[in-house]
Amino acid sequence: MTGQNGAAPANRPGGAVQGGPCVVVAGGGTAGHIEPAMALADAVRRLRPDARVVALGTERGLETKLVPSRGYPLELIPPVPLPRKPSPELLRLPLRVRSAVKQTRNVFERVGADVVVGFGGYVALPAYLAARGRLPIVVHEANARAGLANKVGARFAERVLAAVPGSGLPGAQVIGIPLRHSITSLDRAALRAEARRHFMLDEDAPTLLVFGGSQGARTLNTAVSGAAGALAEAGIGVLHAFGPKNSVAVQHKPGAPAYVPVPYLERMDLALAAADLVLCRSGAMTVAEVSAVGLPAVFVPLPHGNGEQALNAQPVVNAGGGLLVPDGELSTQKITDVVIPLLRDPQRLAAMSAATRDSGHRNAADQLAAIVLEVMSR
Structure with missing residues (x-):
């Protein structure tokens, strides 16, 4: 009998497999x-x-x-x-x-x-x-x-x-x-220039990373793409993973930092390194990864289930490393009122980065x- 990898294990006396523990x-x-x-x-x-x-x-x-x-x-x-x-x-x-x-x-x-x-x-x-x-x-x-x-x-x-x-x-x-070791060993500052070249983002502009997964991205997609003009006016670049089952359409403003929409992030390590702030859901893995690399976050918990996504984000929010926005409150206006001022405040972003890194494991x-x-x- 074989496993999913198709290789039949070599037996040792007693029927157990040869090798270490x-x-x-x-x-x-x-x-x-x-x-x-x-x-x-x-x-x-x-x-x-x-x-x-x-x-x-x-x-x-x-x-x-x-x-x-x-x-x-x-x-x-x-x-x-x-x-x-x-x-x-x-x-x-x-x-x-x-x-x-x-x-x-x-x-x-x-x-x-x-x-x-x-x-x-x-x-x-x-x-x-x-x-x-x-x-x-x-x-x-x-x-x-x-x-x-x-x-x-x-x-x-x-x-x-x-x-x-x-x-x-x-x-x-x-x-x-x-x-993953590729996340826990990530040096965002050292990879920043390479990451921005990889995604064709502006080298110097404050940059927002957006991702919500194929199941939960609709609210994020609508709010952020609707604020594309305001983000461009504020001199903010965007890397937006809208999900393979979804789509977004934005018009680039000449002279403004790039708004880069992609269906999926093959290199999450580079995406995290390219960003100054992330707008995302708050699944347990997502919270753990952005915390481990010290990336400030605006969490938008999925409104379904038993409320666990909000609970996942709470330790980071309590430490000062993130903000919590209920799904029903996320809108284009909220991006303009909350996210843009935050991205234009490097001192606050630095403080949040230190706080979220300290809250991670x-x-x-x-x-x-x-x-x-x-x-x-x-």
Whole structure:
């Protein structure tokens, strides 16, 4: 039997796989679950080059693209979505959980798992249940409010970690979110000139970075593109990632700094380096990344769910590194009244940059990797 990478593992006596210790990461579905898992995987390999890292996922999630592209094997198990309301799906849930747990245990045995690290989502619940009483478990919660899977896993985990205080997981140690090394090592000042050339932005003008993702960009797109004239008049450049499913149309004013619309940011590191201020949503990963690099932010939380996006941004806002604008209040006028004056105040931007950098956790990946290896060594 093979994993998603197509390579059949070489067996050693007892059925386990040859090689160093094996860390299984369970965090599929969305980038918010997958990226911290991959950042941890990279950190584990930095600390223990002989270690093997295997990712669990489902065929539904982004992990089928993101995990192989990072060079890690991916094992697929059945997804176990948890119905939010009574439904026929709820009646079938115990059978689906039992089947997923059985298949997950087969994966653990085949790859020679030594520890399971869960990040929440559809994949984490069967991973926790399959590992219970058999393998040590480490739980990491990225959001301000823990999901059901991590609440279950935390009950029998060796260690419980969280990105911010108040996640709802008792005894959780706050370490931040594991981030890619390319982000935590980013020197924005050193890369600024290269980044602006890359995006064909004005070398000296105050520059606004805008991104909201394919699902949540409409409000941001409408407000910022509508303020294009005012931004140009104020001498402000714009790098606007409007989302691959969306579009914007703006007219460039001759002599004004460039307004550069792009569907997607292939080089997020350069985008962060090019900007003086970012206007964005406040998903947990977004908040962690802009904080780690010291980029001042105007956060516009998605108005859906349980309000967790506003909670994600609150520590940075409280520290003075960002502003919070409710989705319903973001408008072209708000860009003119709030964002433009802020971009024209370099002293305030510098103070916000220092504040947001101090509120971040740049070493979370290495810290989590050390905890995982310590738990495994027991």
